[in-house]
Amino acid sequence: MSRTTGLSPTREGLLNDRSDGSRQKFYDDAHRSSGESDRRLDELEIQDDNSRQARFPRWAQKLFGKYRRAEKNYQDLKNDGPGSLAGRQKAKAKGFCSRYKICFITTGVLLAVFLIASGSGVFWAYNTAPKDGLSPPWYPSPQGGTAESWEGSYKKAAVMVQKMTLVEKVNVTSGTGWSQDLCVGNTAPANSVNFPALCLQDGPLGLRFMDHSTAFPGGITVGATWNKDLMYRKGRAHGLEAKLKGINILLGPSMGPLGRMPAAGRNWEGFGPDPVLQAVAASEEIKGIQDSGVIATAKHLIANEQEHFRQSFEWGLPNALSSNLDDRTLHELYLWPFAESVRAGVGSVMCSYNLVNNSYACGNSKIMNGILKDELGFQGFVQSDWLAQRSGVASALAGLDMTMPGDGLTWQDGKSLYGPRLTEAALNGSLPMERLNDMVTRIVAAWYQLKQDNRTQWPPPPPEGNGGPNFSSFTDDKIGLIHPGSDDETTAEVNQFIDVQGEGNSSHGRLAKQIASEGTVLVKNEGGILPLSRKGSTKKRDAGAKYRVAIYGEDAGPGDGPNACPDRSCNQGTLGSGWGSGAVEFPHLVPPLEALQSAFDSSSVEITPLLTNEIPIKASSSLLHDQDLCIVFVNSDGGEGFESWNGVRGDRNDLFLQKVGDKLVEKVARGCGKGKSDVIVVVHAVGPVILERWIDLPSVKAVILANLPGQESGNALADVLFGDVDASGRLPYTVGKSLSDYGPGGQVMYYPNGVVPQQDFTERLYVDYRHFDRQDIEPRYEFGFGLSYTTFEISNLTLTEKKPKSALPAPRADSKAAIPVYTTDLPDPSTALFPPGFRKLKRRIYPYISSISEITPGKYPYPKGYDQVQLPSPAGGAEGGNPDLYTPHVSVKVSLKNTGSRRGKHVVQVYVSFPDGVVDTSTGDKIDFPVRQLRGFEKIELDAGKSTNVEIQLTRKDFSYWSRGLGNWVMPTEGKFTVSVGASSRDLPVNRQW
16 A cells, blocks of 8 residues: 555654654653664563563553552542542543543553563564654645735734744743643743733533533534534534633534544544535534634544544553555545635644554644645644644654643653743754744734734733633632642632523524434434324324323433533433543533423323333333333443443444343334334434344334434424424434444454554545445445435436536645744843742743753754755645635536425435546556545425525536645546435436536
8 A cells, every 4th residue: 555644754853753662861852952863762671570581661661650650549539529629630631541440451451461472572562663664754844824814814923923032932832731721721821922821622512621601412413414504603603602711722623533433432523424524514613613713623633533542651552553544545535624624714733643654643744744734735733632742843843833731741740842842942953943933923823813812802811801711621619729730729710600602592502402403313214103293193182092102211311410420421311422522511411301201292192201221021011012102212422532431442342222222122112012003213322323133123113313412402302303393414424234334444443453553544435435335235324314304306407517627736826925034043042041039830831941051052863854855735825725626617506396295404415426447647557436425515495395406516626536646636537427416325316427
């Protein structure tokens, strides 16, 4: 497989991707200025319990020490209440062994493996480095300010940055450390120029660790709406809530993972495994967030597709998993949503934990410099995921602009890889001042671009004003520590409990309910059993009897409350969200039972609830046999890898329903009305589930995949069940008949295949429906599928050529914007010293150095390829890439008619099939294509009997493939494209050729 992305030379800067797990002298060496060569970690001789000498690397000994400390810390913290500082930090920390329950168990097991392996002579595998040279270097990091749409912001930023001192520049680029301030991520201010400390806060679902804010539906539910307007409005409301809480940078939306593996833990944060659906939803949310004045973050760059082994040491291994993929796969699948996000003007991009082609994403010059900043023309700043940075100068040279949360290689260690080390690197000449100035300018320019310099909208923090964050991520109390992770005991009013949820018609709860209802997918409706009548059966009423409805399953009820577990990391009660940093505190969660009890007419309907997944045998008669209608609620949960529940460590172990859900459905289906009454099944899940055990049972008349509905769960479901709104959700993924249906590329790696786990994306483009189509596998329900309460007809497809075919986009134009220019003179090192009498807080990150003697100029070992001249990518030239890629070439028009009896919504989906026999003339490669690929969609609402015309533009990029030989998008000019339009990836009644 051709691997042309990523970067992995062992000398990219110093200790970039120290693949052998080395941590010795990291903080000094990462910024050293001598020509000293990289050294492998020395191995130490230690005695085992049998007095036999075994060889262990130092990292393994340190790991064992961390394991013991983690176990002790976990025991110490276990009894701390959720309102205490220790308890809050236990619940909220995202790092090594803040996941105590997973980490010390996993580490202990792996250390046992090390002992066994070392004794049997196979220990060498655990001292093996990532493979080298799998992608080219790309230096230097392109400067921002090349886009005309950002020109004004960059001019203002240049004026401000020119006036900053060195330590102020470092403050802007460095986090202050986990829990050192009130947000999950915080920078320090540049006081001399009135640039404020910045607040960064999770996440995609809503605002993490927040009071009085909305718990929106999960990203996968937003994707299931296929509604661009709702996507934008959700972003707008989300951004407004962030702004009112004093948050500068919102850590969302998520578009990585894309969804390569249906069981992957964080798929639910994104919008589905198709790059176009993912891109449209992400760009609409970004526009909404940034129209509110808050900087959005496109995350996680890139190919971060599973939780197992995603992060160094989180799973007991010294290295993260490497996602290995070729250039075409990168561009046509995983990068597509990021390109659209950049095109939408996103202010920040977050690099991911994993390695990409054996180079850490946050130290990968090809990804950050070559692709993101040059090819895609990204103008904002790149921030690390929390502790994803694994090197110092090397990461800065590779394009990392801001480190988060500021800590170094472990949580709350106070040893940043930036901070004072960045100051040293600038003063000793290791880090060129041009690069540091660009890092700062990108951050300041994004601040100006979102108009956060407006002091009316963004007042300064106390004592100058009443701005800044008005909440604390680390306590629920009104009065709390202002630097909770330090030794400072100063307290203040840290939680003002400001309600940001909106009121009346502007209530964000109303929007959340609409998203949840439109993201609810009806996949089975035999005999038109849905929508239900609130009064039950007419026949029963005429006979003077009540219609008996039974509601089954834990998922129908409140459980122990929606916030019972930290970061929602358990499956109990109704499932409204996955778990992890993307989850939020629910202000409330309406259980389905509560909503159904309110919706049914109690004068004619009798409801019997059984909020358990196991029906007592003795109660079967009254709870099953005597019922007229049975509604079963089941679910499947997952989330981020730092938490686990019931053996699910982020990634789901399979695609089956959890908590014996399948058995519950089967039992109800066979026993409801003695097998003669109707059964409706409602599934809440983080992704696809296997339905095969019961989907074809005769009594199962209706099935609803309600995804993750957020706080208005029950109310949204009732709207759909009773037909107050049309069933208009469409699947954002394929529902297979087995996990194996998704192919080898769809399988999570649950066990490492080396000290640096290697995950090869050999399936290339064939993910989800593309794989099903290529292998001619019949899914249970295809991508894009969903039933409505009315019927629609698509006809009269016409294709109008707007521009003829041509192989390549227009040549890249030179930027007309003026890039900021600064003096590169180094300041006097004495200006970077700690001020006299300065009080240093424990574990807090500062930009200052302690002594001038720390600065030792010399020859820095710049990474291989650092002096190589890089030509600008022909695929670049503007935000999102070459502007000609977005030139419309074909206008697609169809007629849509509502042929049913009621008002409803339909999603018109456009798919493109490429010509056969395409050969890349630059390489001689025969190019294969998926059977069809989604390229556009529109959701349309029509009254019964009404018709409308729908027009969708297809661009050059929609008709192009990525050529690894040319490093550009190429449109085949021979043969015919087929454009198909319909209701799903396998229901395409009309097509035309171009």
